[in-house]
Amino acid sequence: MKFLFVVQGEGRGHLTQSIALKEMLTKNGHEVVAVMVGKSNRRELPAFFLKNMDVPVHRFDSPNFLPAANNKKTNIWISIVYNLLKSPWYVRSIYHIRNRIKKMDADVVVNFYDMMAGLTYAIHPPKIPQVNVAHQYLFLHPEYKFPPENKAELKMLMFFTRITCMRSSKLFALSMEKKENLPDYPIAIVPPLLRKEILNSEGEKGNYLHGYMLNSTYAEEIIEYQKKNPDIYMHFFWDKKDAPETTVINDHLTFHKLNDKLFIEYMKGCKAYATTAGFESVCEAMYLGKPVLMVPTHIEQSCNAYEASLAGAGIVADDFNLDDLIDYIPRYKDNPEFRSWATKSEKYWMKEFEFSKEELFQRRLGYKFVFGLEDFSTSLKDTE
Numbered sequence: 001m002k003f004l005f006v007v008q009g010e011g012r013g014h015l016t017q018s019i020a021l022k023e024m025l026t027k028n029g030h031e032v033v034a035v036m037v038g039k040s041n042r043r044e045l046p047a048f049f050l051k052n053m054d055v056p057v058h059r060f061d062s063p064n065f066l067p068a069a070n071n072k073k074t075n076i077w078i079s080i081v082y083n084l085l086k087s088p089w090y091v092r093s094i095y096h097i098r099n100r101i102k103k104m105d106a107d108v109v110v111n112f113y114d115m116m117a118g119l120t121y122a123i124h125p126p127k128i129p130q131v132n133v134a135h136q137y138l139f140l141h142p143e144y145k146f147p148p149e150n151k152a153e154l155k156m157l158m159f160f161t162r163i164t165c166m167r168s169s170k171l172f173a174l175s176m177e178k179k180e181n182l183p184d185y186p187i188a189i190v191p192p193l194l195r196k197e198i199l200n201s202e203g204e205k206g207n208y209l210h211g212y213m214l215n216s217t218y219a220e221e222i223i224e225y226q227k228k229n230p231d232i233y234m235h236f237f238w239d240k241k242d243a244p245e246t247t248v249i250n251d252h253l254t255f256h257k258l259n260d261k262l263f264i265e266y267m268k269g270c271k272a273y274a275t276t277a278g279f280e281s282v283c284e285a286m287y288l289g290k291p292v293l294m295v296p297t298h299i300e301q302s303c304n305a306y307e308a309s310l311a312g313a314g315i316v317a318d319d320f321n322l323d324d325l326i327d328y329i330p331r332y333k334d335n336p337e338f339r340s341w342a343t344k345s346e347k348y349w350m351k352e353f354e355f356s357k358e359e360l361f362q363r364r365l366g367y368k369f370v371f372g373l374e375d376f377s378t379s380l381k382d383t384e
Contacts (some may be wrong), residue, residue, distance in 0.1 A: 002107050003033065004035075004101060005109075006114045006116075007112040009045060009114055012046075014113055017133065025344075035053065035058070037060075045059075063132055090237070094120045094124075110132060113136055118166045136157075139185075176280065176338060192283040203289040206270050209267045212263070218295070219238065222234065222322075236255050238254070267288060272325050276295055278301065292308065295319060
């Protein structure tokens with residue numbers, strides 16, 4: 001089959017997941033004909049993504065989270081107002097996505113949690129069926145455990161998640177733990193989409209801390225911590241738009257612009273990992289047996305961090321106080337069940353991708369689903 005990918009461009013996780021799925025599909029005789037990626041004024045598309053995709057990549061305007069006044073935590077309310085003001089650009093994106101889908105010789109659209117693709121299918125559904133891939137679809141599973149967070153933000157997160165999969169035929173929910181698929185639910189519980197560079201690697205014991213920050217101003221905390229702890233070696237990655245490839249603070253602290261091969265190399269050899277709680281990199285750390293400090297910047301990452309802490313990945317904190325991470329290292333216990341689950345990823349994914357275009361058209365999520373007025377069993381309906 002031929003697939004067209006639509007990928008949310010915020011952060012690193014959806015990008016690396018799409019690369020891993022492309023490699024898997026290609027290996028099993030399928031083809032990815034093109035990729036569409038939402039863009040942000042605050043971030044640029046990493047070079048490693050363009051190189052690994054090796055197919056035409058098209059950009060479009062897409063909503064983004066905005067940081068609060070201190071440029072650290074995400075302010076969801078400011079983000080809503082900002083994105084509403086930009087709605088004329090997003091209307092153009094809907095038409096752009098639909099026209100691009102019509103022109104592409106694809107059998108199925110694979111949407112990696114992009115809101116604009118979801119709205120495209122909600123407003124004027126293309127004739128090509130859509131399936132959706134993201135960890136966030138696990139939030140729709142009735143057995144998912146949420147953190148004790150702000151209820152209003154959780155409801156908004158659920159609403160956003162439902163919008164991304166409007167009129168979808170199947171949802172692929174990436175999970176840290178093996179779970180059984182439920183009857184009448186179009187959610188396929190699948191292992192994380194880890195790239196082969198991770199799956200073929202073994203963790204090594206190094207002498208430095210590794211990290212990734214979605215919002216680059218957390219660097220101030222890291223620099224201040226290193227000044228107070230000059231004997232600790234650290235390599236942190238950021239996606240700061242105008243930064244050089246390497247920013248050397250001193251001989252013990254270096255910031256790297258996001259480079260995926262280098263990121264994986266430092267992950268393999270670190271003694272622990274600190275992050276803003278993106279799902280993908282936490283899974284990479286778990287696979288390589290690295291204890292994790294998670295500092296969520298918004299409600300979605302709070303869910304990731306809570307879930308990962310329950311799975312034994314590490315600890316959750318409000319800031320990058322790396323003393324907490326160092327103190328946690330002796331208490332960390334490896335998770336062989338997760339490694340076994342992730343290693344079998346291709347088996348589970350290819351089994352769930354055994355569908356035809358005709359089969360996908362037989363069941364699509366109904367419109368009332370986005371407002372939570374129907375559950376899965378009643379919102380799935382025959383469109384023929």
